[in-house]
Amino acid sequence: GLYTFHEDPTKTKHYALTMFPYPSGNLHIGHWYANVAPDAHARWMRMRGYNVLFPMGFDAFGLPAENAAIKHGLNPATWTSSNIEHMLGQFKRMGTMIDWSRSFATCDPEYYRWNQWFFTEFFKRGLAYKKNGLVNWCPKDQTVLANEQVVDGRCERCGTPVERRHLSQWYLKITDYAEELLDFSDTDMPERVKAMQTNWIGKSVGAEITFDTPAGPETVFTTRPDTLMGATFLVLAPEHPKVPALTTPEQAEAVQTYVEAAGRKTDVERQQDLGEKTGVFTGSYATHPVTGHQLPIWVADYVLMTYGTGSIMAVPAHDERDFDFARKFGLEIREVIRPEGAMPLNPETADAAYTGEGVIVNSGEFDGLPGGKASIATVIERLEALGVAKAKTTYRLRDWLVSRQRYWGTPIPIVYCPEHGAQPVPEDQLPVKLPENVEFMPTGQSPLKLDREWMRATCPVCGGPAERDTDTMDTFVDSSWYMYRYLSPHDDQHPFDPAHAHLLPVDLYTGGIEHAILHLLYSRFWTKVMRDMGLTVQNEPFARLRNQGIILGEDNEKMSKSRGNVVDPDDLVREYGADTVRTYLMFIAPWELGGPWDPSGINGPAKWLSRVWALYFDEKAAGPEEGVTERELRYAVHTTLKKVGGDFERMSFNTIIAALMELTNTLVKAKRSPVFGTPAWEEALDIFGRMLAPVAPYIAEEIWRERGGTKSVHLQPWPEVDEAAATRDTVTIGVQVNGRVRGEVEISKTAAAEEALAAARAHPDVAKFTEGKQTVKEIYVPGRIINLVVK
């Protein structure tokens, strides 16, 4: 049928995908904006002869379903499926070419079974592991969160300040792929997405240096090993495990008080206190590995347990934070990098750290080397020879915390045997189905714990009694590989059928920028693991990614019910029809930009489409007789065709609509010209009708049928540009005098320089400015410009 994808070896495949929605119950105008332009693009690709796979599904697990279900006293499954049903109807009114035969919801056991399968495979490969550690905890949603889900210290979903807790949780080892995730050479993504991911991964190149302490050797990470001789104290994060052992009895009370206070702070409070340094002396000293000097060891919350080793060597002369700390607590400041030609630093009067490059001083054998990046490699090499340092690259990226203490998600397919510990559920026992009748009020405990019957399992190793893991997976697991599932959505042998692997990767992926880090980073990671498992040969899931902008309310604010600025697409469709809404959304702004909704602006596309209809089916309108010639008409049609094709290629949808409007203006004139009714006129109507099809599919189809077309306009080939018709023999070019436009001349496109310049000089408006002046230079760029330089 029209909207169903079938393998076709005679055609080139094109896999186009728009991020699937959460089944909230309603498609809002933002969904339309996100889906309509990619749909037009996919339709255009199909008309060009590509075999286009354009599927859609629902990202159905997650907290909102659970919270809404609690609020309305429904089961999340019931709530979700009725929402999906309603949204399907809305999607269909939108007029997309989505192949619904491949649709699925991620809460289908037939789908999440493969989440579980992947999890057990990750587990077997050491890429899924359970660890006790400091985690982000949302006290409102009563669950742990991944680092990526904490925004400004708050829960990404509900905005509650996140707390820190020590809990045993499951992680996926995304850090194994940190370096590879920095390489974007196999994917075409917007700069800002690449920049955001790169920042998030946070690579730092430097060295690890080990100091002896009374509690054993302590390794610190630094990006400035060239400042090692300037280290005058060490600082440990309050949560650092060595803190108790390093605290002397005299300091015990002060340290304990400080550490406890730091532990109580949420990230939000910590950020509010930013700037004012706090800390406390442990009473112990570390030994400088080169000089043997005794360096006091402090505890301070400006050092983070979650980065590097949780401890630092403080170089107050060359690090602003260390400088502030040293000033406040009267610690030694020792200069080891000096700006070129500067006097030695006076530690008493210095008012800031010098973080720039310069020359190394007061550092024995390193004296005279350039400071900063220039000599880091040399410094590390020599320190390695001395046995005190080791080159080290650190990433800010943490492993992905995937377990959640909520109900509406994929059960983690692990059982715990008293004898054999954590064991993956064997493949033939998957899926581990989510039990249906569970009290799932958020209590901080996993709701699945309440179903004792469900928890009962057997150990796959010994067959003895075992207990199921009661956590569910982060929903970002679902979306990390769903693009593969569309290839064979009901396959019960594999996550996807390898026979269809040639459809990969997704050629064009579109969606919101809000997923720049979370979903996109996770799915890139997942693809790399799948590649290493031999499931795909691709390095990247998406060959090309584009982000649409956001449609704001009329008041230039984010649309929300509480602001009362929400635009309802269903209302618009009732008033104007889907094609008008589609074309307006494409026309309103560059698609990647978005912007505020202009309620009067929709009049433009509405009028345009009725003019288009009139063009085909109204009587020849009254009005002045026009003189559009056949040559001019064909020129307009074929140049527009060329432009529209190019604009689809670069996804410039607003200029596609503009070009079609412009051509409509010409066609309206042509209808009142002698060219009306000629073969050129009929050709124009035919080509225009096909160009309309991707952007306004309903009207284009009606026009096609009314004109007696067979099958569907959407199955017609995209017209070929007649290059000869799209070219002009003569061209109107501007004539400049000293770079200012003074007139224009119509000349042959290939006119020789003498001819062109003669025509230019003869132009009366030009002559006014050249008269009595000496010609210095004459520029003629055929087809573009003439510039006469005089003085």
Add this chain to the structure above:
RNA sequence: GCCGGUGUGGCGGAAUUGGUAGACGCACUCGACUCAAAAUCGAGCGGGAAACCGUAGGGGUUCGAGUCCCCUCACCGGCACCA
């Protein structure tokens, strides 16, 4: 602070490779049609009386700059005590 992006009429925006800035539309003005209005159709619409001036501001390269280079400013987004 670091990283990325964006600055063009009253508004949304166009100018794809350095070559006639303001396409296309909204709003507005005038005209036709109408008793009238709406709809529709036609015309106009950066500023200035003009010379000229105009793409955030200043400099530069060039015959020629919205476009390239340097500096500055503003706004948006991301990260941020990351050693």
